[in-house]
Amino acid sequence: MFIELDETTAQSRHKALVVDDDPTLRMSMEMTLSEDFEVVGLESGEECLAELDTQTPDLICLDIEMDGMDGHQTCRALRALGLRLPVIFVSSHDSLEERIKAFDAGGDDFMVKPFDPALLHLKANALVRLHQEREKLEQERKSAQDMAFGFLKTAGETGVLLEFLQKSIACTDYQALGLQVLHTAAQYDLQVHLQIRHPEGTLNLTPQGPASPLEVSILEKSADLGRLFRFGQRLAVNYPSVTLLVQNLPEDEEVVGRIRDNLALLAESAHGIASTIMIRHQAHAQAHAIQAAASQTAATVEALRSLYQQQQVETRLRLDQLIHGVESTYVFLGLSENQEGILSEALRSGADEVLTLFRLGEVFEARLQSILTTLRK
CATH class of the missing domain: 1.10.287 (Helix Hairpins)
Structure with missing residues (x-):
């Protein structure tokens, strides 16, 4: 049963489930917790699991000895659902064996019947605060972990570009530059077609070798689409002397955003190296x-x-x-x-x-x- 609360108060309170097949004891626990919680009283473990389908409470007080599913079985079932909310076991037996069973079932605390209302009040509030702190720490840990993984991934992708710059700076012809670009794109798990335009002609390459006539025509059309142009799972990146055409963009839009930025840097760098090669060729001819x-x-x-x-x-x-x-x-x-x-x-x-x-x-x-x-x- 619900303890009646006005709407404003209910919104500011935590929720608790009291599960016990003894109506008198259940009512006593509900009254004790109602000072700080919006309380729902339930008669069995089955009712408790059914209630969890519609709401997630902040605390469960769970009797161990009940008909049907006992407290241990109920707690194991909710832990199997991935619920980490605090559980206080209530038992008429105060032995080390009972406490170990409660711990093994996934409980957080243990109280003996008949219970002390003041102690139950203190334990309930302390467990809720502890759970909230743990959840906050877990979120912070996950956030820091995600940030670290993101940093490492970004650092790795940046390292790929740095390696390209180190190796491509030594390229003396457009063919060597083109192969280096395709090698770098492959490290991002991308299939890229490449066109390099230079005074001596046009170089068209794919991971499989020289581009076919149809692939060349697609590259030529893509070169007129602006700096960045996406169509479906393809992305065209254009600089004055370089066009990159990605054939297999991933589904993850966050990854696509990083790929777009990295390929823009790759194409810009390739354009700069191609200009350097052109100057070298002109200087050699002169x-x-x-x-x-x-x-x-x-x-x-x-x-x-x-x-x-x-x-x-x-x-x-x-x-x-x-x-x-x-x-x-x-x-x-x-x-x-x-x-x-x-x-x-x-x-x-x-x-x-x-x-x-x-x-x-x-x-x-x-x-x-x-x-x-x-x-x-």
Whole structure:
């Protein structure tokens, strides 16, 4: 039976079940507990379990010796249901064996009939407070455990990204980068198709190898869907040079949220590495072009140097031939010996001036040699 309480009071009180097949004793316990509890009196263990289908009390006072299900059986049954609410056994036998049986059945306290109302009042309130504190501690423990597990999982996922950055930074071509991206996605248990767009063309990869024509067309369409786009169990993640298309998103939306964040970081990092590879390729091409130009310039300078040296030799030879030719005509000109000397002196002086100009060209020769040395390094 219920002890009548006004609505405001009932809402602020704990609930208790008193289970005993002795009406007098049951009524006495109900009256004792009614000061602090909203009390329901029941006659049997079967009624107690049926009542638990509709409400969960804060306390049960349970007689041990009852017809049908006794107190021990009733307590075992409610513990089997996973209910951890406090149970006070009430028995007319005060022995160590009875107390051990009560403990083994899942009881929290033990009282002997006839009971002391003040003691029952104190035990009931103390057990409810203890149960509430235990429940609070259990919630805090579970919350801390969930937080720790979440932290460890997040740390592990972050470690996967850090490993990707460490390994991908050494990639020198887009194929190696693409394989590293797929390997990283696989560590999240994800099947991902990948497209990397670069100046030399487009790379399309799947975990099974190069993408098929249909898979390529899907990747190309996905690249136009914005930064993040979800359709069913698929997710497209796009950056300027990279598209990731997840084929198997899990059902858990919390996990999907973490996957979305991690893949956004993965795609952004892959885009950055792809840009680095592009810069390296461009720098290599430029260095190759500069080297080719330097080789061509060196060949040209070498040719100029050879021509200059040949010109020096030819000029000296021609001057000597000129002087010899003029002097061989003296016999036909009828010149005096003095005039021949003057004319020869003038010719040789002019030749020396020309050869002096070539000696100034030695500076030019040294500079050409310096240029050649630099270009050949």
